[in-house]
Amino acid sequence: MNAHTHPYITTGLASSKFGVPISEATRLYRLAATLPGLRADGLGMHIGSQMEDLSPVVEATRGLAHLAAELLAQGVPLQHIDIGGGYPIAYGDTQPDTPSKLAMAIEPILRPLGLLVLTEPGRRLVGAAGALLVRILYQKRNGNHTFIVADGGMNALLRPALYRAQHRLVAVRENTGEVQAQVVGPVCESTDVLSLEETAPDVQPGELLAILDTGAYGFSMASEYNGRPRPAEVLVDGAAARLVRRRQSHEEMMAPEIDP
Template structure:
């Protein structure tokens, strides 16, 4: 059991806590599920980019799926081997592409013909051959929140099947492009298996059609998106997930790449905040806490549900909104949630905050971002210090 009250006392609040033992267990579940075939579990760094989190997964054998050159740099700094790093993302600057090629990472994942033009030109200037994959949009409804749906033609990601085929033929004929993989990712927080299986079948058929014209791909990247339990979701078992994908790959000798993010760290993290006071407006109860939407944005951005509990308190629950100090009506962690009476200083725990928590934090309202603490073999370690006001203004200059 994690002593949240003691950690809040030691490190102050707001505060993020991550259990590295749980992260290990999630990695091992997924790695075991794909053990029947060559595979690489490539952690989606955008979910939680703390160097210690990335480094812990690297020690377990994970690669890194990166969507900015900053994330590529983080992965290298945290000890991920360059041959396990993928650079994805729908918009890459020329200098980012050049740096990735100079770092000789595993591959760049391309999302348009225009992007292929830039990669080919930059590789030519460097006298290199760029290893690439192409993100295919299979036009499958992932049945998830529209903001995290990525597999439909209305989404900005990837290219359609015919465009992908044309791009592979062109890349195969280029002196500066080496098509080594294919990629798809239909969305995040996926809780239904059928859309994943259907997408995999479509993309596997494309790989077979390419093989028929002597374009042999080495990597079959299935993206990430495996959902976790925030409330009462029925999630997909890693074994069933792997079998659904592997069952579409008959006749193909490929290494399967899986890019989990939320699945690895989501339920391994908690956000701690303290009660400042309660207020009641004409019967409407508010619990005002010291954490805010700038610290944990998901409820405000997605109307996302997170389990909320008051440490050491139970009984007498009445509906309450848990809100922060930020000057926005959208600054909340929970609405109309049955919670016990609270007092100044009570510790409130927001569960399932390990993914898309700190990484989406900001300094809105000139609020310093929280500290981050890891629990490693029962011991707590600070893996990111709390920001100070001086940190926030360090890069600013007065225009006199």
């Protein structure tokens, strides 16, 4: 099933490493029934992430429901059906499909089965709740290109480098103009960018820039690459803010190393 999202977050193609081909499922459930240590009482799928158009999920749900009905008719004691995740959030000005639109489309497909319906809404729950704050180190001109170099890059937010994902950038100082420049990180990789766009808020060295919608696949994908400790995490609740994870120190980063 083609999720029509970025190839790196598509999981349901025949060429993907995930799951099993639906054509093999019936044989596997029959096999499971013969194995005393296994109770195969559910059926699940996850065809991809950040699907701005959720119609591939409707189509895949139809296929999964068809299989479930077949298995139930054969006496497989199914209890639940799991339609996976992939609900999109608006990283920019787009208006992606909503979970309620999906729910209305799949309700008539799933209800006749009488099974418990499970779903796995990942980023939809937390994606918009996070922002990464980086401090600008300097602006640099290379030929015709201007780069705004920040103190955090792919080590703190991997999504632009990994998926060519575009997040919204907001200067913390109000009324900052726009400038022809690309915001990049400090890591020694050409893919170490925080934005793919050629315009950016005109943030000056020392100022803070917020990268929005980093609540999912942000800190959890952060690394120590290039000897950079992981960032701190601050919980903001209305006007109150509190540190919930302190910045990693160099000592903590090096601590697991064993002196030969």
